[in-house]
Amino acid sequence: xxxxxxxxxxxxxxxxxxxxxxxxxxxxxxxxxxxxxxxxxxxxxxxxxxxxxxxxxxxxxxxxxxxxxxxxxxxxxxxxxxxxxxxxxxxxxxxxxxxxxxxxxxxxxxxxxxxxxxxxxxxxxxxxxxxxxxxxxxxxxxxxxxxxxxxxxxxxxxxxxxxxxxxxxxxxxxxxxxxxxxxxxxxxxxxxxxxxxxxxxxxxxxxxxxxxxx
Numbered sequence: 001x002x003x004x005x006x007x008x009x010x011x012x013x014x015x016x017x018x019x020x021x022x023x024x025x026x027x028x029x030x031x032x033x034x035x036x037x038x039x040x041x042x043x044x045x046x047x048x049x050x051x052x053x054x055x056x057x058x059x060x061x062x063x064x065x066x067x068x069x070x071x072x073x074x075x076x077x078x079x080x081x082x083x084x085x086x087x088x089x090x091x092x093x094x095x096x097x098x099x100x101x102x103x104x105x106x107x108x109x110x111x112x113x114x115x116x117x118x119x120x121x122x123x124x125x126x127x128x129x130x131x132x133x134x135x136x137x138x139x140x141x142x143x144x145x146x147x148x149x150x151x152x153x154x155x156x157x158x159x160x161x162x163x164x165x166x167x168x169x170x171x172x173x174x175x176x177x178x179x180x181x182x183x184x185x186x187x188x189x190x191x192x193x194x195x196x197x198x199x200x201x202x203x204x205x206x207x208x209x210x211x212x213x214x
Contacts, residue, residue, distance in 0.1 A: 040148075042190055046079040047072040053191060054146050062094040063144045065154055073158050081183055086165040090158075091136040100138055101126050127199075128153040130160040137161065148191035149198045156184040172212035181206055 040053045049072030070089045078085045095103075104126040129138045137157040145151050159180040170176040185195045195201040201209075 040191055044072045044076050044190070047075045051151065053148055053151065062139070062142055064092055065145055069145065069154075070158070073155055074162065076187075077155070077159060077162060077183060080186060081159070081179060083159065083162040084166045086162055088165070090130070090161045091134065093136055093138050094141050094143060095138050096141055097127070100129050100140065103131070103138060104129050128157050130157045130164075132160070132164045135161065135164070148188050148193045152184045152188050152193075152198070155187045156180045159183045174210050175212055178210040181210065 041050055042053070043050045049068055051069070051072075067089065071087060074085060074087060077083045127140055130136070131138065137154065139153060139157075143150055143153070145154065157180075160176065163176055163179070168176070181195065181201070188194050188198060195206070
């Protein structure tokens with residue numbers, strides 16, 4: 001009995017010694033720092049307004065564009081595309097992609113599933129829109145204006161707002177898009193971007209998008 005107790009104590013002591021001298025567990029390597037592209041600080045030609053764009057990982061809450069930004073866009077558009085310097089700015093609303101598509105094809109900004117519109121075959125998804133009846137630009141949820149693509153959506157819809165303010169007439173609704181796409185592409189070029197790189201819109205696709213189909 002004494003021998004068994006002695007050997008039990010000896011084994012327990014050996015186990016404690018082994019654990020206390022075991023090799024320490026290697027610590028996990030630190031996660032690499034997230035690299036962000038350096039912000040771009042661009043002065044909008046013809047204005048004193050400077051746009052700072054930054055690429056973000058997460059999608060922050062939508063941000064209302066400032067009056068200063070809207071003024072700079074109107075000034076830039078009037079200088080480059082002979083649009084009126086109309087400083088009566090539109091209302092800005094945010095909606096889901098589904099709601100924006102529904103408005104584009106039905107004229108309704110609705111939460112009802114039965115009102116949801118399907119994008120017609122051959123048509124591209126609508127990312128933003130303009131309601132001339134209420135003079136409201138509808139931007140996607142999460143819009144912040146922190147990227148060239150975000151800003152270009154606002155520029156595109158501001159063209160429609162100025163077209164409406166000037167009572168400009170077109171043969172069909174798609175025809176009014178030609179100027180809006182041209183302005184959007186030129187704006188993107190200020191940041192070294194373009195419709196093809198940011199939205200996958202090549203020349204042929206644009207040609208089809210602005211045609212009147214009867």
